[in-house]
Amino acid sequence: KQEVTQIPAALSVPEGENLVLNCSFTDSAIYNLQWFRQDPGKGLTSLLLIQSSQREQTSGRLNASLDKSSGRSTLYIAASQPGDSATYLCAVPSSPTGANSKLTFGKGITLSVRP
Amino acid sequence: DAGVTQSPTHLIKTRGQQVTLRCSPISGHKSVSWYQQVLGQGPQFIFQYYEKEERGRGNFPDRFSARQFPNYSSELNVNALLLGDSALYLCASSLHGSSGELFFGEGSRLTVL
Numbered sequence: 001k002q003e004v005t006q007i008p009a010a011l012s013v014p015e016g017e018n019l020v021l022n023c024s025f026t027d028s029a030i031y032n033l034q035w036f037r038q039d040p041g042k043g044l045t046s047l048l049l050i051q052s053s054q055r056e057q058t059s060g061r062l063n064a065s066l067d068k069s070s071g072r073s074t075l076y077i078a079a080s081q082p083g084d085s086a087t088y089l090c091a092v093p094s095s096p097t098g099a100n101s102k103l104t105f106g107k108g109i110t111l112s113v114r115p
Numbered sequence: 116d117a118g119v120t121q122s123p124t125h126l127i128k129t130r131g132q133q134v135t136l137r138c139s140p141i142s143g144h145k146s147v148s149w150y151q152q153v154l155g156q157g158p159q160f161i162f163q164y165y166e167k168e169e170r171g172r173g174n175f176p177d178r179f180s181a182r183q184f185p186n187y188s189s190e191l192n193v194n195a196l197l198l199g200d201s202a203l204y205l206c207a208s209s210l211h212g213s214s215g216e217l218f219f220g221e222g223s224r225l226t227v228l
Contacts, residue, residue: 004157031214043119043205044158044219089157098214100171101148101207105157 002027002094006106013080014114021075021109023090028068031098035064035075038087038108047075047088080113087111117142119208119220127226128196136191136223140208146170147189148217149181150205158205164189165212193225201227 003026013019023033032051036044048057048064050073056065063076073090087110091103120139128134140147146165150158160173164183178194187208193200203224207217 034216036219041203041224043121043221044207046216046218049216091157093214094160095214100165100212101146101163101209101214101217102160102171102173103150103158103214103217104160107155107157 002030002092002104004090004092004104004106006088006090006109008109009107010110010112012112012114015080015082017080017113019077019080019111021077021088021111023073023075023106025071025073025092025104027096028071029096030068030092031096033064033066033073033090033092034103035062035073036089036091038089040087044089077111080111082113082115085111085113119206119218121204121206121220121223123223124221125224125226127228129228130196130198132196132227133192133194134196134225136193136204136206136225137188138191138206138208138220139188140206141218144208144210144218145187146209146212147183147187148207148209149189149191150207150219151175152203152205152222153201161191163212170212196227198227201225 035047061078087108089108094102148163149161152158163171
């Protein structure tokens with residue numbers, strides 16, 4: 001059974017700092033990995049999707065990497081801003097072949113960027 | 116283009132009642148998935164529907180049911196509500212039934228008293 005872990009549960013950094021959010025998964029046979037952002041009481045916003053054949057994906061100040069063999073992904077946020085404050089979740093499909101959209105999520109990391 | 120839309124946004128029910136939540140996927144998307152998120156946890160998979168057929172079911176009791184309509188919109192029904200059903204219910208759509216990028220709605224916040 002796939003398990004996804006995100007540690008620490010919360011993180012507070014000063015504005016302008018570069019930071020890394022970690023995600024680990026127990027079964028390395030994943031189809032892809034997706035990072036989401038969630039503001040309090042809101043839905044999830046897709047940030048980046050990395051296919052299993054890719055090593056990283058970039059969007060603006062965000063860069064996500066994937067190391068299947070070690071069961072890890074990182075989300076790098078450059079020059080953090082107070083507007084980046086949110087909960088960041090990673091998720092992987094339960095099916096290694098990507099046969100359905102059943103995702104297993106981590107509990108998320110709540111990021112606070114101090115002005 | 117509109118994203119995934121869900122209704123209602125908030126609702127309050129009492130134990131034993133029934134609730135129906137609605138979801139409209141992104142135009143052109145044929146797959147809809149439902150997730151339950153309780154406070155402080157990641158979302159948990161409930162159902163996936165693709166082309167009006169159930170593609171997957173999570174570890175939820177039979178009180179939970181869903182369906183998808185010809186226009187690809189979907190409803191999630193929960194019968195005999197329990198206090199523990201209080202959660203944010205999220206709908207996600209994707210272009211195909213496989214594990215492509217998922218796009219989520221804002222959710223329906225259910226409170227059971």
